[in-house]
Amino acid sequence: MEKTVQTKEMVRITTPDEMRRFIRKQKEKGKTIGFVPTMGFLHEGHLSLFRKAAETSDCVVASIFVNPTQFNDRDDYLAYPHDLMRDAHLAEEAGVQALFLPEEKTVYPNGNEVTVTIHAKTDVLCGKSRPGHFNGVATVLAKLFNIIRPDSVYFGMKDAQQAAIVSSMIQAFHFPIRLITCPIVREPDGLAMSSRNARLNPAERKEAAVLSRGLQAGLAAIKAGERDFDAIVQSVRSYYTVHLKLGEVEYIDVLNYPELKRRGASLSGRFIIACAVRYSHARLIDNVTGTAESVSEPG
Amino acid sequence: MEKTVQTKEMVRITTPDEMRRFIRKQKEKGKTIGFVPTMGFLHEGHLSLFRKAAETSDCVVASIFVNPTQFNDRDDYLAYPHDLMRDAHLAEEAGVQALFLPEEKTVYPNGNEVTVTIHAKTDVLCGKSRPGHFNGVATVLAKLFNIIRPDSVYFGMKDAQQAAIVSSMIQAFHFPIRLITCPIVREPDGLAMSSRNARLNPAERKEAAVLSRGLQAGLAAIKAGERDFDAIVQSVRSYYTVHLKLGEVEYIDVLNYPELKRRGASLSGRFIIACAVRYSHARLIDNVTGTAESVSEPG
Numbered sequence: 001m002e003k004t005v006q007t008k009e010m011v012r013i014t015t016p017d018e019m020r021r022f023i024r025k026q027k028e029k030g031k032t033i034g035f036v037p038t039m040g041f042l043h044e045g046h047l048s049l050f051r052k053a054a055e056t057s058d059c060v061v062a063s064i065f066v067n068p069t070q071f072n073d074r075d076d077y078l079a080y081p082h083d084l085m086r087d088a089h090l091a092e093e094a095g096v097q098a099l100f101l102p103e104e105k106t107v108y109p110n111g112n113e114v115t116v117t118i119h120a121k122t123d124v125l126c127g128k129s130r131p132g133h134f135n136g137v138a139t140v141l142a143k144l145f146n147i148i149r150p151d152s153v154y155f156g157m158k159d160a161q162q163a164a165i166v167s168s169m170i171q172a173f174h175f176p177i178r179l180i181t182c183p184i185v186r187e188p189d190g191l192a193m194s195s196r197n198a199r200l201n202p203a204e205r206k207e208a209a210v211l212s213r214g215l216q217a218g219l220a221a222i223k224a225g226e227r228d229f230d231a232i233v234q235s236v237r238s239y240y241t242v243h244l245k246l247g248e249v250e251y252i253d254v255l256n257y258p259e260l261k262r263r264g265a266s267l268s269g270r271f272i273i274a275c276a277v278r279y280s281h282a283r284l285i286d287n288v289t290g291t292a293e294s295v296s297e298p299g
Numbered sequence: 300m301e302k303t304v305q306t307k308e309m310v311r312i313t314t315p316d317e318m319r320r321f322i323r324k325q326k327e328k329g330k331t332i333g334f335v336p337t338m339g340f341l342h343e344g345h346l347s348l349f350r351k352a353a354e355t356s357d358c359v360v361a362s363i364f365v366n367p368t369q370f371n372d373r374d375d376y377l378a379y380p381h382d383l384m385r386d387a388h389l390a391e392e393a394g395v396q397a398l399f400l401p402e403e404k405t406v407y408p409n410g411n412e413v414t415v416t417i418h419a420k421t422d423v424l425c426g427k428s429r430p431g432h433f434n435g436v437a438t439v440l441a442k443l444f445n446i447i448r449p450d451s452v453y454f455g456m457k458d459a460q461q462a463a464i465v466s467s468m469i470q471a472f473h474f475p476i477r478l479i480t481c482p483i484v485r486e487p488d489g490l491a492m493s494s495r496n497a498r499l500n501p502a503e504r505k506e507a508a509v510l511s512r513g514l515q516a517g518l519a520a521i522k523a524g525e526r527d528f529d530a531i532v533q534s535v536r537s538y539y540t541v542h543l544k545l546g547e548v549e550y551i552d553v554l555n556y557p558e559l560k561r562r563g564a565s566l567s568g569r570f571i572i573a574c575a576v577r578y579s580h581a582r583l584i585d586n587v588t589g590t591a592e593s594v595s596e597p598g
Contacts, residue, residue, distance in 0.1 A: 020475060109471065110470055113417070113418055113471055114416070114417055114437065114468045115415070115416050115418065116413060116415060117414050117415070119411055119412055119413070119414065143471070147473045168413055169413045171408050171409055172408065172413035172414075173441050174315055174445040174446045175445050176448075
């Protein structure tokens with residue numbers, strides 16, 4: 001008797017109706033749906049989300065949609081890199097069973113007539129320099145969540161502020177969805193994977209490893225017993241002052257996570273050390289999260 | 300053999316988890332869910348929605364939740380009438396199978412951290428005097444839609460602007476929900492049913508029949524061939540000037556429906572004539588909708 005080889009070819013879907021039919025079929029088979037929203041130009045960070053989804057959900061759906069409403073800068077939107085052929089291949093290899101590729105007019109049938117507004121966690125970190133960015137993210141996710149109706153969604157901790165805000169939205173709007181966050185995936189030199197890394201010139205790319213090293217300096221300060229928020233920020237800043245020549249620091253901050261506030265006068269509980277650095281054609285972000293109590297070595 | 304009598308006792312549910320379990324059971328039986336959101340103090344208008352839902356859906360869920368975020372006036376919120384015992388009886392009689400009675404902290408677990416913002420259709424009619432009202436309505440509905448996940452939702456045309464805005468939200472956020480609007484239910488003298496009618500004193504109650512008669516005057520003008528928006532408004536205003544002594548007109552307007560704009564220089568297509576009138580302890584609204592072409596009698 002011949003062995004039956006089951007090939008699971010990834011389907012590409014462009015309309016909400018078609019996506020709903022696909023999802024309905026999966027649910028009729030009793031399968032759980034894991035969803036990974038992306039803007040494409042996939043890298044190992046995205047693939048780690050797909051793989052996590054494939055491990056923990058029966059059926060993995062990914063979307064590629066460069067969402068115009070989350071860009072503050074028209075040039076950044078227009079320059080956002082894309083390579084659909086490559087993305088589709090990588091997604092399929094990583095276990096994605098349906099790739100959702102909707103058009104803008106499908107996602108926004110009545111333009112910006114109705115949006116989601118986030119009133120907390122947006123006045124810090126990236127929210128400061130990107131007004132409306134997280135409203136755009138939340139709005140497109142509300143749409144995608146309703147089209148795909150996943151059981152679980154997967155977000156990378158690279159965008160830690162985004163993950164915290166998506167968690168707030170899921171809670172506020174009672175989406176029956178489990179949020180699963182996955183660790184940052186890094187290049188061998190420590191640079192956090194990002195689609196925007198492709199826009200660094202060779203000298204900038206070489207220097208960019210400094211971002212994560214600066215955050216490690218902040219972490220080292222906490223390990224050494226430092227609990228003053230500003231002093232921890234200063235330890236990161238000092239590192240960048242010495243080692244960053246091409247990049248310009250936009251922010252460095254230490255906050256409690258996921259509230260994104262400084263909870264007390266000194267650091268305790270779960271925290272994030274986060275930074276944004278501007279290069280000539282790319283704005284990079286990075287962060288480390290931990291718990292004050294667990295990173296400390298006994299004095 | 301004894302005849303099996305199936306009694307369908309209405310269940311009262313207070314938590315999202317319990318509601319989800321109820322809905323899951325219904326869906327496993329292949330039943331469609333019809334949902335009627337209300338703020339309670341039920342009248343024939345609500346009951347007409349329940350009955351329509353019972354006709355067109357297998358399982359009718361109603362909610363009673365006096366939503367704080369849609370009140371502009373704290374006193375109006377606090378004075379909103381309620382009678383849960385009576386409501387529960389009426390709902391059950393009208394075919395409701397599950398009554399959702401959530402607490403405020405359940406509906407708003409993180410306060411107003413995440414809301415829906417409506418950017419169109421809100422600068423006219425009730426939107427003018429009730430800033431943020433429709434954002435509050437849309438926000439609570441997004442929550443309820445995600446908890447109940449109905450196939451159909453039922454709204455009364457008494458709140459025609461609300462129905463138009465809910466339709467926009469359903470489209471924008473891709474809720475897989477059918478919106479069914481039901482005609483205004485009126486008292487024998489023409490007064491549109493409203494929970495707020497209970498706050499009229501006897502003299503005001505008697506006069507309030509004038510509201511719908513004024514709208515009929517506007518309709519008569521259209522029937523007579525009038526197509527100028529302002530002239531139609533004026534025909535309603537003239538009627539109120541003569542017949543309204545106790546009530547104070549907040550607005551009278553004629554717009555295309557459901558866009559809630561004046562589509563051209565003169566009236567064509569579907570329209571709404573709408574008004575709001577203030578009495579000592581109640582603000583009443585009313586409207587008529589029609590199609591310019593169909594209401595006209597041949598000249």
